[in-house]
Amino acid sequence: MLRSLTVSCMIGVMALMGTNPGAIAGPPGPPGAPPNGKKKDKPDYPPFDDVIKDMEKVVSTTDGSQPLIEMYKDEETGKLLGALPSKYATDLYMVASTISGGDPNAGVMGPTHFIKWKKIDKQIAIIEPNLTVRTDGDKQAKDSVQELYKGRVLTSVKILTMTPDKRPVIDLGELGTSKVNSFFSFGGRRRDQGQGVSRKRDFRI
Numbered sequence: 001m002l003r004s005l006t007v008s009c010m011i012g013v014m015a016l017m018g019t020n021p022g023a024i025a026g027p028p029g030p031p032g033a034p035p036n037g038k039k040k041d042k043p044d045y046p047p048f049d050d051v052i053k054d055m056e057k058v059v060s061t062t063d064g065s066q067p068l069i070e071m072y073k074d075e076e077t078g079k080l081l082g083a084l085p086s087k088y089a090t091d092l093y094m095v096a097s098t099i100s101g102g103d104p105n106a107g108v109m110g111p112t113h114f115i116k117w118k119k120i121d122k123q124i125a126i127i128e129p130n131l132t133v134r135t136d137g138d139k140q141a142k143d144s145v146q147e148l149y150k151g152r153v154l155t156s157v158k159i160l161t162m163t164p165d166k167r168p169v170i171d172l173g174e175l176g177t178s179k180v181n182s183f184f185s186f187g188g189r190r191r192d193q194g195q196g197v198s199r200k201r202d203f204r205i
Contacts, residue, residue: 044162045162046161048163050161051081051160051161052081052169055074055079055081056072056073056074068085069084070082070163078173079173081160081169081170082169082172083167084167084168084169085167086167088117088167089116089117089118091116092116093116094115095112095114095115096109096110097109097110097111098110110183111183113128114128114131115127115128119168120156122158124156124157125155126153126154126155126156126182127152127153128151130150154183155175157171157174157175158171
């Protein structure tokens with residue numbers, strides 16, 4: 001009886017003060033705000049449609065089939081983005097490098113790399129696995145080879161966004177310009193070591 005009387009008195013006091021008993025939890029947040037004042041997690045990447053806005057999709061197949069890398073270009077800025085294949089994390093890819101102009105070796109096939117794409121945090125690392133050492137021995141021998149003879153990271157690029165089906169989108173223009181030296185190696189040195197790379201040369205990978 002005493003407890004019931006105490007609760008009734010509290011409600012009566014709040015009513016006299018103009019307080020709504022149902023609003024004890026505090027004022028509601030702004031429209032669209034999550035309950036209990038919790039902040040929404042910030043997305044890791046901007047929306048895909050925003051990143052490729054005003055860009056033209058590159059048609060690189062004649063039969064309408066899905067290309068290996070889905071590309072988007074901006075003719076005015078020269079920007080070129082690429083969405084990696086759906087099996088980018090598991091398949092092995094071959095990159096054939098050549099200089100198309102501005103060099104005595106133009107048109108001659110340059111270094112060829114077998115690579116794997118690996119997502120590390122918000123970067124895509126281009127890794128060249130070590131394929132020169134292999135074994136057909138038991139599990140211990142295979143584990144030893146895998147542990148001792150690692151691949152090497154050629155370069156890495158930032159992930160700009162993710163496609164709706166969770167494929168990373170990277171800047172292919174950056175990969176083919178400022179990062180291109182990672183694919184050209186002569187005499188154990190990268191092309192940019194020592195003499196530097198002439199801006200007049202046109203590289204293709």
